[in-house]
Amino acid sequence: MRIGIIGAGALGGTFAALLARAGHEVEVTARGAGLEAIRAGGIRLSGGYGEAAVEVAANPRLTRRPELVLVCTKAQDAEAAITANAQSIEGLPTVVVQNGLDGVATAERLLPGTPCFGVLSIIAANYTEPGVVRVTTTATSYLGRGEGPADAESRRIAALLSDAVPVTAIGNFRGAQWSKLVVNMVNAVPAILGRPVQDVLRHGPTRRVVARSMRETVRVGVARGVRFGALQGLGDRRLRCFAALPVVLGQVLPWLMGVRMGQVPNLGSTQQSLRRGQPTEVDYLNGAVVREAGAAGLAAPVNAALVELVHRVERAGAPLDERELLAAIPS
Structure with missing residues (x-):
């Protein structure tokens, strides 16, 4: 063909x-x-x-x-x-x-x-x-x-x-797109820090930022009436349960995702764009969460902060220190 x-x-x-x-x-x-x-x-x-x-x-x-x-x-x-x-x-x-x-x-x-x-x-x-x-x-x-x-x-x-x-x-492809959007929340933090995804998901403070962005994404999807599609073991019931958990428990989900990635360093698509000196698609990932939250009359402060941090790295041409990342994420 x-x-x-x-x-x-x-x-x-x-x-x-x-x-x-x-x-x-x-x-x-x-x-x-x-x-x-x-x-x-x-x-x-x-x-x-x-x-x-x-x-x-x-x-x-x-x-x-x-x-x-x-x-x-x-x-x-x-x-x-x-x-x-x-x-x-x-x-x-x-x-x-x-x-x-x-x-x-x-x-x-x-x-x-x-x-x-x-x-x-x-x-x-x-x-x-x-x-x-x-x-x-x-x-x-x-x-x-x-x-x-x-x-x-x-x-x-x-x-x-x-x-x-x-x-x-x-x-239910539309619902599966939302499930994939949750998975794609692993992209921003590694790109901001210039570190492999697995490293970020093994490290407690950075893993919790990823978990919070994922949880925020699910909560926005729920507010928008989304029925999450089945994707790689994730589905509507599991994601809704995840979103209801405190971060200390919910961070198990991104940790497991990191384990499944294996040992070969995964840079993530956002970081690869940065390394090539190209614009990233953060406005279509974390930025999509921010826009959908606005349409539901909500805020998405964690994802909004990650969008701004990725753009800061784009402008500077160099990753940020972990302390800068953690200081910029709303508590």
Whole structure:
């Protein structure tokens, strides 16, 4: 099958390499050094899914009309990337592989009449060198759309992708997006401190900040009428129970997440953007919690503080000291 992948960073590069290895005809979009590296030497994948060195077509925009499209850009780049490729992909099944809550809605708005789906990926991958991706944690990805049960087209696309990497079609995709948003709360603090996610989640004071941001996210979701979807052992009942616990008990959840990541240092997507000197997607992660809280007439002070701290690191180009982090988080 001809598959177009818009964005060839950590996840886009992972999907591109695995789909090409499975025999699909893959074209990716990339920019700058990433585009040059892929054109010169392909995509080199290592880690959890084994070794792969694949040659794929690479261009600033898709040059041929695919049969299936994966949008794997950062959330803040999605609108421009979809718009730039609209003529090549309009009307085709389009799968948005992205953090945050807005990816599928953005694609539907820009591509009217196009069947749009979302994928929630728990795969952890480091992309710190152009054209080179290392998968540090493997996991099943989850595909769906809307709030109803998984439909036949979702199951078809999930089965196709599963030839290369495990993908499961799920219902209540909107609720699962919120569950993934809770998981993504592990990104900000490691990025602010410049430390691996596992280190942050092993250390009590920083782990408690993560737990508080996660708990705040769940409470905002509840206020917005969300029924959290099942994702990696998390679901509506478990997350609501977590949100009701005091932080001293609730911090067990991020600690367990850190244990499951294994020993290979996981930088998290926000920190990887900072290391590459690129804008982060914090406004679509912690910032989404702040916006949803405002819509519910609530405040989200922990997440608001983390948004500001990540932007401070973006401006300074250097991580903060732990004492600065802890002093900035409201008690």
